[in-house]
Amino acid sequence: MGYINESVIYNIYPLGFCGAPRDNDGKLVYRLDKIYDCIDHLKKMSVNVLVFNPLFESSRHGYDTIDYRKVDCRLGDNNSFKKICNTLHENGIKVILDGVFNHVGRDFFAFKDVQQNLGNSRYCNWFQNLNFGGRSPKGDPFWYEGWAGHYDLVKLNLQNDEVVNYLLDSVKFWIDEFDIDGLRLDAADCIDLEFFKKLRNVCKSEKPDFWLYGEITHGDYNRWANDNLLDSVTNYECYKGIYSSHNDHNYFEIAHSLNRQFGNGGIYRNIYTFNFVDNHDVNRISSDLKDKNHLKNVYTLMYTMPGVPSIYYGSEYGIEGKRTQFSDYELRPCLDLNNVENADYDLLNHIIKLGKVRLALDALKYGKFDNVNIMNEKLVYKRFTDNQTVFVAFNLTDHDEKIGFDTGCNAKLTDVLNDNEVIDVNGYCELSLKPYSSRILVVNDGSFKVNFDDECEVKTVTADVPTKKEKKVEKLKKVQKGRYRHFKGTEYEVLGVSTHSETGEKLVIYMSVDGKETLWARPYDMFTDVVEHNGKKINRFTLLS
Structure with a gap:
């Protein structure tokens, strides 16, 4: 059945998790290196698979791809991500990437060529329903199909062999160069099934246990998850049933779904579904529940039902977040997983137990x-x-x-x-x-038990990955008002420097810029200091503006 049966998944949305600018500013910053600081936290939860939502170069949110073979510069570069993959693998954590193959961004090279050369572009047939009989809502002198009416997301023509081969070659690139272990297929219900058949053949020939799961919000899961196409799908039916059965005090709802899917004669008994209670597209489970006392039962249910459980980053601490009519950004915050405000550590400890229990029980x-x-x-x-x-x-x-x-x-x-x-x-x-x-x-017989006392061991990367020659890093000479970035990626606004009334010590006063405007004070010498992070000497805080 592959590695997925033996797995606990953790899911991050990298651009949000790392506090990247919402618009790609073209500046190379190794924000995703903060993953190194999370490995011990992941291992304590028995996490052995990490799903990265889109990290290919994009214009804004990751789903408007510019380059399928390049890590977004706001997160790092290919060499830095290769080192991350090697380190995760060294620590027994597999890597799954988000494959956004239904659409691209308007800055994608082939679409830019169409904009420049119009009907003379060799890429006209790369895009769905592109024609020169009218103007697009974006002002182009041609029409094209945007995904779900979003014209910053240009639909690809997956009937074009050249497009298909380009995408498949890109997938092979990530497998060959980064040894990735699987793909999440975004908007899988919109993608031509023949493409999935070809994708499966390529991936399974490269790595037989490569895991493919599709984002499916409705419909018969068997259409996409079968021996010819994908291995699995997102279980949105039970996602809804889990929280609403607790809100309505009606366990009949989730029991019916579980029996329908997995009971005797269940329609999805042959699918190992991807189970979740929240993700980067839906409200945090703590915001959906009317009574947060139900959080533990919610996670017990997800960890013990058929399929593989997935934790969305930060939700193990019970953080809240709701999408609005205009934005999903509240669902995708910048977090330091080792220092979460108002963290529910009782919930975290419960989830740590569930991870150990799941991996200990074959049933x-x-x-x-x-x-x-x-x-x-x-x-x-x-x-x-x-x-x-x-x-x-x-x-x-x-x-x-x-x-x-x-x-x-x-x-x-x-x-x-x-x-x-x-x-x-x-x-x-x-x-x-x-x-x-x-x-x-x-x-x-009374002798069975699960041991919760095991300590996790965090290993360092041993792979030889080329890096640029380090420059000498000097201590900040002066702290002034402005925006600074902490070496773990979080940004703050420095308000000024104060003096401790009793000791005379200089303190830097700064404020978080995540919308909560939390005030902080740190000794001046510590604020300006140089620290060692992932084997490199860097400033603790770097002035941005």
């Missing part, structure tokens, strides 16, 4: 699914293989509850989510559940 990674007891506010289902059975029980109420179910065995249940508590059962079992809680119960 969760490979097992079949069956509902056992469904009630409005309580739910029990089981995951099972020939060699292991696991019951998962939920209570979404604000008080203690009991729920009974037939275990079908005379054995013991070990609750691996709650201190490896051992419970004797003889057929029918009635369990107590605390408010807003869940249990993950493994059928065994």
Whole structure:
């Protein structure tokens, strides 16, 4: 079945995560190097796959591609990303990139050629429905099809063999040069299925366990995920069911979806779906839930249902974010994952436990699914293989509850989510559940347990990647008002320098520019200091303007 069954996925939107300018300013800044500081955090959560939303060179948000074979300069360059990939692989973390093959940006080289040479351009047939019988909404003396009516996103003509070969060669480039392990296919429902067939053949011939999953928001998943096309799809049906069943106190909703998809006779039993509770296109789960006490149950459900779980960066801390009619930027903030404001560390610790539990239990990674007891506010289902059975029980109420179910065995249940508590059962079992809680119960002889004490080991890259000769870095001579960037990528506005009333120490006063306008104070000497980061000496803060 490939590596994905043994995986916990983490998903970042690089341009937002790194605090890149919204418009490509053409300046090369190694913002994505902040990934190095996140590896120990990822490994504590048992993350072993990292999905990068678009990082190819683009004009603005990543989905308006300029160059399919170049890392966006706002994030770094190809050499720096190659080093990142090597480091992630050294630490047991696979790399999946976002393949945006339905459309390109208006600055894409072939479209620029059409703008310059009009009907004489050799690239006229690269774009969907391009003709010279009218003007585009962008003022071009020709018409073309924009994706979903967005004319900054120019639809590619995937019936053109030259376009297809260009894209496939680009994919081979990322596999050969960066050893990537998979692709997320953006807007997969809009892409010609024959292209996916060719893409699969290329990727699987390069790496047999290469994983392809498509962004599908509706429809029959079997149309895209099968032995001829993609391996998997985004499970939007259960994404909605997970949060709304908690909001409505109606576990029947998610139980119905799970049974429809994965139960006996389920229509998606042969698809290992990509499961999520939020991403860069939808509200953060903490903003969608009416009662944040349900967060733990939400994640327990996602980690124990069939398919692979994915965490969207920052949501492990319970951060909030809603999309608006005009912008998705609140969903894609710049974050230091080791220093998140108002972090919910109780939720993080719960997710750390879930990661260890998932990877320890074959029934969760490979097992079949069956509902056992469904009630409005309580739910029990089981995951099972020939060699292991696991019951998962939920209570979404604000008080203690009991729920009974037939275990079908005379054995013991070990609750691996709650201190490896051992419970004797003889057929029918009635369990107590605390408010807003869940249990993950493994059928065994009483000796089974999951160890939560293992420490992760973060390895450094050993690959020989060429780098430019370093220049001598000197300490900042003077701090003035203006915009500065911290060496981890976050930007701040320096308001001035003050003097401590008791000690006389000079302090730099600065403010975050993420919309929250949090005030900070740092000793002057520390603010102007040089630090070592990823083997290089750099300024702790760099003046931008």
